[in-house]
Amino acid sequence: MLDFVIGMTICVLASIALIEGGKVVGVKIGLSQRMVFFVIGAAGTSLPELMSGLYGVFYSPIPDLSIAVGNGLGSNVCNVTLILGLIALATMVFTKQTYVEIAPKQSIKEAMDLLVFFSVFFVIVALTKGFIPVWLNILLICFYIFTVYKSNQLSEVEDEEEEVPNIALPVAILLILISIAGFYFAGDFVVSGVQSISDSMGIGSGAVAEVFSAIATSMPELITALIGIFWFKDKEAGLATLTGSTLFNSTLVIGIPGIANTVLTGETYQMSNENLMFTLPMQFVALVLMIKFFENGKFAFWEAVALVLCYILYSFMVLGVVA
Template sequence: MVYVLFVVGFVILIVGANILVLGASSVGKYLKMSSLVIGFTIVALGTSLPELIINVFASARGQTDLAITNVMGSNIMNTLLIIGITALILPIVPGRTTMRTIVPISLFASLVLGLLVYIHLEPITTTLVIDYLEGFLLLALLVGYLLFSYLLSRKKESDAHIVSEIKQYPLWKSLLMIVVGVAGLYFGGNWVVAGAVYIAEDFGMSQALVGITIVAVATSLPELITSVLAAMRKNSDIAIGNALGSNIFNIFLILGVSALINPLPFSGTLSIDLWVMILANLVVVFFVWVGRGHKITRLEGGLMASIYVAYIIWLVMTH
């Protein structure tokens, strides 16, 4: 029964997030918010809601290993597997904005996480930990990123179509969608976290392993589907922007909020995973900045996806 609730919880979590975003975006229209503002606040937040809710429940329950590995696992999958599969479908040629902003900021976010873990803002701390102060810093960086993205997008009319299709529902229906979405997030998030802990205990796996594999893969499925569909529609720029944009939100928003709820002790066994996340971002930077044609070819995409599969196999075998 727990396994059924675990799977159903993921479905409810993802559906609930989508319903909440639609309802909240519609209310934003009633409040005279511009489509651009809605896009860079409500819609952007909505793509990270499944990971956020899981981390909120995990942090509140003291299951901090699950909270940290969910973010790192999602980012590694986004960078290696999702971008890799996307490139196999259609070689990725990132636009100028993606190349100059999202790609380096995703790497910057990963490096910030590494610095916060190893170079503490609190000298008295003797263990590797992401504490309240670090959480506030991550959220401040998120605000800066959103402001930068907003100002950048105002100058680019070509981005308008991305947020111009926001639908406005009747107000009562919009409010009902918000209530249903919040309920879905609450119950779905609870079931997923409880199921993850049960799976770890039942199979003798650590919560960290469950978080960086099963939970991370499941929460990244919406990004995978979005990127694959974008590639099939010959829009590889949106595909890579979706994956790396999720990385930025995962670190700045999700870890920031999680650290405010409960300080996140960082186990030394997770150091390799942190380095894999950073190196994965460096690979993307190399391919699009230095590589031939400033693109990710099918061969390079296949290599990235293969590295991810090898990494997961190594994780399972060593744990």
């Protein structure tokens, strides 16, 4: 419990540092203000997933890519169900309303559309082959770069002038580095606490990554989104962070460790039963639901509750399969 509290405290401080530093650096490298959350915020908060995946490949007695795939897929399901639902509920409590108005910019909508299209392609390849080929890992990384480039072009047209923190560039870079280190150590604290529980339940590493570790490593996204909404008064911060994180998890969190695993072992990753039966279909359904909410323009209380309940049901299904 103490590890969890320490980890969450670090997450809060790291999120503030990441947003403040990211706004300054984003302007310098040509990112619009919205893309700061979409790229820098999402990458920083998704670092625990990527690092734990690389750790499983490089430092396990036998290179284990199941952690990377479990983190990437499991964190996405967590992001667009549990985390999105909790953000919506928290916003309703804060505004004292029974709904949340959502009107994401075209750049965010297009990123989600591209992600759904690529997810369909990924699911087809995974289901037909039963494994993730090397060329698909390379394509995942290329798709991330293309989507960020395309979304930033649209976002530059959409964004209005926003106040940039009066922080020197070297200090801003230092803040980002500190925040990334903070997320790394925070994830380590939270995951260690969660994994001790899963060990006592006798659950395998793939299921741990898809359920317990996915929840733990998604906490930075939740904290960053809430701070962006309530502290920095940016209503789209949560959507931009979640969308960017979902893109990062779908591509780099799986693709980079996947290439490393192939280089080390010469083998490709065989998809597990829980990957094929539940996580891949659930990720696709969750992404489609998220786009549907965007189109409606409103997020009702019952929809937020339904997303949270969906994740709880999904968790029991995955753990039941493994058990």
